[in-house]
Amino acid sequence: MINMPTDLVLKSVTKKYSVDGNELVALENVSFSVKKRESVGLVGPSGCGKTTLIRNICGLEAPTSGSVLFLGKPITEPNRKIMMIFQSFAILPWKTVQENVELALLDKPKKERAKIARNFIELVGLDGFEASYPRELSGGMKQRVGIARGISTEPDVLLLDEPFSALDALTANNLRNEVLRFYLSKKHKPDILILVTHSIEEAVYMCNRVIVLSKRPGHIVEDIKIDLPFPRNRRDPRFYEYVDRITTLIT
Ligand SMILES: Nc1ncnc2c1ncn2[C@@H]1O[C@H](COP(=O)(O)OP(=O)(O)O)[C@@H](O)[C@H]1O
Numbered sequence: 009m010i011n012m013p014t015d016l017v018l019k020s021v022t023k024k025y026s027v028d029g030n031e032l033v034a035l036e037n038v039s040f041s042v043k044k045r046e047s048v049g050l051v052g053p054s055g056c057g058k059t060t061l062i063r064n065i066c067g068l069e070a071p072t073s074g075s076v077l078f079l080g081k082p083i084t085e086p087n088r089k090i091m092m093i094f095q096s097f098a099i100l101p102w103k104t105v106q107e108n109v110e111l112a113l114l115d116k117p118k119k120e121r122a123k124i125a126r127n128f129i130e131l132v133g134l135d136g137f138e139a140s141y142p143r144e145l146s147g148g149m150k151q152r153v154g155i156a157r158g159i160s161t162e163p164d165v166l167l168l169d170e171p172f173s174a175l176d177a178l179t180a181n182n183l184r185n186e187v188l189r190f191y192l193s194k195k196h197k198p199d200i201l202i203l204v205t206h207s208i209e210e211a212v213y214m215c216n217r218v219i220v221l222s223k224r225p226g227h228i229v230e231d232i233k234i235d236l237p238f239p240r241n242r243r244d245p246r247f248y249e250y251v252d253r254i255t256t257l258i259t
């Protein structure tokens with residue numbers, strides 16, 4: 009029997025920057041692994057290295073020491089198996105909705121690219137807006153474009169960096185449920201969700217596990233399993249026990 013490697017493994021990830029000749033340690037010895045069908049929340053004080061951590065996971069940056077392995081192989085550059093969705097949407101204002109989603113699919117033949125993009129635009133509820141430009145869209149709709157682009161490559165791992173924090177409460181909640189729908193559905197990727205958020209409630213709402221990071225240099229303070237079924241009920245007293253416990257760890 010072949011021993012399958014755990015899907016995503018971080019081994020002693022340390023990241024240092026040089027700022028004006030001084031060493032700034034952003035992350036220190038961060039190790040954890042994530043299996044298929046897990047959603048992991050990353051919470052911690054502002055500046056503790058959350059964004060740095062997920063940039064290292066998707067290969068936008070390399071750790072100073074330590075490593076990130078996916079299915080046993082080191083991640084050394086951005087790739088379609090691990091996609092990231094940004095707080096600022098990161099969509100190009102001079103391109104249409106359709107063109108923005110197609111950007112993730114440039115390695116596909118043009119015809120196929122257009123078809124896949126249309127399909128995912130529909131899945132996030134933007135059909136009819138294919139030819140619209142970002143300036144014609146609300147914040148929530150822009151983030152739907154970001155989500156469509158993020159999932160259109162059917163990534164195994166989806167990384168989200170405070171994706172809902174620029175949105176009003178109602179829109180944010182709709183999109184949380186939408187992302188959960190993709191994650192929970194067996195029909196669609198991703199199989200792994202990693203969510204950076206400053207909302208502890210959001211982490212408890214969406215994740216099976218919440219990893220709490222310390223202030224800089226970020227290291228793991230606690231890794232908490234959230235033992236509640238989906239869809240989560242915010243009024244469940246156990247929901248609030250988790251929120252309280254994590255809040256106490258951070259403050
Ligand atoms: N490219 C960079 N060069 C220098 N310092 C950086 C760079 N990226 C991040 N940092 C620093 O690393 C620390 C962690 O940043 P970040 O990962 O953005 O934190 P968080 O997302 O948790 O708010 C901060 O002190 C930040 O200023």
Ligand SMILES: [Mg+2]
Nearest residue numbers: 058059060169
């Ligand atoms: Mg950040």
